[in-house]
Amino acid sequence: MAVQIGRSMNNSRSLLMQVRCVPWRCMSALPQMPPCDFKPDTYTGISYERAQEVRKAHLNPALFTFYKKPVMIHQGHMQYLYDTEGHRYLDLFAGIVTISVGHCHPKVVEATHKQLNKLWHTTNIYLHPTIHEYAEKLAGKLPGDLKVVYFTNSGSESNDLALHMARLYTGVYDSVSLRNAYHGASPYLMGLTALSTWRYNTPTGFGIHQSMCPDVYRGPWGGSHCRDSLGQTDRPCSCAEGQCEAKDKYLEQLMDTFRFSMPKDKLGAFFIESIQGVGGTVQFPKGFVKDAFDLVRSKGGVCISDEVQCGFGRLGTHYWGFESHGVVPDIVTMAKGMGNGFPIGAVVTTPEIAKVMGNALHFNTFGGNPLSCAVGSSVIDVIDEEHIQEKANRVGIYFIKQLLQLKDEYDIVGDVRGKGLMLGMEMVTDKKSKEPMSGPAIAEIWENTKNMGLLLGKGGFFGNVFRIKPPMCITEEDVDFSVAVIRKAFNDYLNKVQ
Template sequence: MHPKIHEYAERLVAKFPGNLKSVCFVNSGSEANDLAMLMARLHTGNQDILSLRNCYHGMSPYTMGLTAHSTWRFPLPGVNNGLVHVMNPDPYQGIWGGSNCRDSPVQTNRDCQCAVGCQASDAYYNELEETFKYSLPRGKVAAMFAESIQGVGGTVQFPKGYLKRAAALVRANGGLFVADEVQTGFGRTGEHFWGFEGHDYLPDIVTMAKGIGNGFPLAAVVTTPEIAASLGQALHFNTYGGNPMASAVGIAVLDVIEEEQLQRNSLEVGTYFLTGLAKLQQRFEIIGDVRGKGLMIGVELVGNREKRTPLATPHVLDIWEKCKDLGVLFGRGGLHGNVLRIKPPMCITLADANFAVDVLARAITESLPENN
């Protein structure tokens, strides 16, 4: 093994708590989640894997079934084999939600009746239990996958405590819990280096990509030595995964995150950014929700704030294109493409955040003057 690969493996696993000390390198998030599915099934001897509706975990033939978006699904036989999609615990668009559900500086505009704990979290967890009771072989689950914050789905955050309880339920039924950190990892959420840490639980497998290489094709699966040993049942190989050049890039990324304090910057600038966007929500009726943590932010555009109906696509595109013309590139997400996905470089400044907020305000004003 090239010494650079070994050096990077040690640097990376040092960032993890517990016994998450084994790493397999691949090239993309789809590959990482694909491998995590294989590991979970081999280690547990079980077949069924759960994921949340509205999730995105990749587009390989294996992970396409895990992804629960009709817009990302091809009509291929066997895609859903052994895969179960469960109710998404979305405090804004879901059945249950309140004004104190999310771990975010900004909350929904829905009423909250909770005196102790989170009733929405309890209700969504009860729905998950129902799936285990009626749709799965008792005690024979392979895994459950969850993004710490849903990315492609529109920066959806879950009620406090949900993932921790879900992980315990999965383990009680013989399975492993997989944290998809492809978008939330490497300090982007600000408070923690890994998004799962904000949910107060320790996963059995963690997948990561995107920020791991800052644009270079690099991804990884981190797990325990016991789970990783399951791959020893047969030969397994990835031609380019964790090659020396990719490893050097990964080391450089970790160095820059530490030296430039980018996790702290994500927290400080991200919180400031969210606060500025929340002020726009008070000004424009079409901004139904502002959410996120650190520099993983979503702005949901609606046609009717009370009913939370998506803003019509032509209007969304007008605003989106206007922002681009004015100098800011926002992503789009959610099933209807009506959520502005804001996941900028972690080195952005307060001035950059101010500029983006001003551009969005101007784009809405010029595109939909009646909402001014």
């Protein structure tokens, strides 16, 4: 297995980690996590062994855990997690892209306590201040006529409602999503989610069709200038300035879906993630989303942007992922980072589309409750006051540059992509074949990074993409530690297989 050895890290912060960039046949010192003054509480709860027994006997058997010996998390502080044995971990997965401003951020905790002591819940058949204050604040963050907010409890519930709303508004049942997309795992949404690993053998997805995923790395088209990212594919690109042949070819595939799978010249909704999350941080060719929206609207359809993972500044350059594509959707769905881990979601749309939900009674018992609205409002305040979006951009640029250096060094790193703090690194057997790295090989590297104090996500259809979506409060020092750990895990793996 060939390994490309690149330039050494030229960074003063490397002294902090006590590690050098060395050829993979040499062993580097164990990377040192940046210091932190926070002291976790001593854990006194259920034992690890008893928790395993309870999980097996009483919890959903479909729940899966990461790692051979799952981590039992006891406490969180900003970008760090602590297990029941007192070990500290740098969290690069943020509870599946959910912790936005940091675990137990003090301002969010304070807002939660304040509301807890005042009013936990009252149904929205009564007025309460928090939902009105938060709805106005949230709507103020969205462009154009996106001003009507429906509060939900999760991203799946938001996408359920958005699909229902689009069908009522257009009067057309048939809708489209992209292959490799993830929009939730409820029975209603399994048709939108186009990953077989998340679908059960039950009737689902009536009236939902999938078009080819415009993946410029694994798809048939795409080259070295396609993405809005510092990370580009190695495939050559012959496109003229301002043009993208790959975009045009993928758009033709979308048009074919309309031609052969939809009622003639009719479309309900088109769902799209700004960057595919569970699918492995897949980015589309520049201009694809804008032209796809134009095409959808020409068929009478509505455009729905799933911002559950990309929203609230995570992409750095923009507050919403769809803004990075130069579009304004008809409906936006959101959750996850919206509540920094608290269960809250929303659908935001235009007054015209919102009217269709008045044709029958519609109600959500917990959606927009005082507690969730207080949390969500404080998250927006923290993003603004602490310049979280700008930090995601700055640290994200620094991070992807370091990951691209790893790509230069190692033939097992096939692709690095993403924006801000939504990054992905695709692992392969070698760059030339692009054959996905096997599950056991990925697991070995992954387990090693955990043992060194780094928690990474995994994704992609083949499970071979390391998903890097940390709390947006991480620092450049955290990035240096992360890269040193990943480099050492690569070296350990390659030393073993040779």
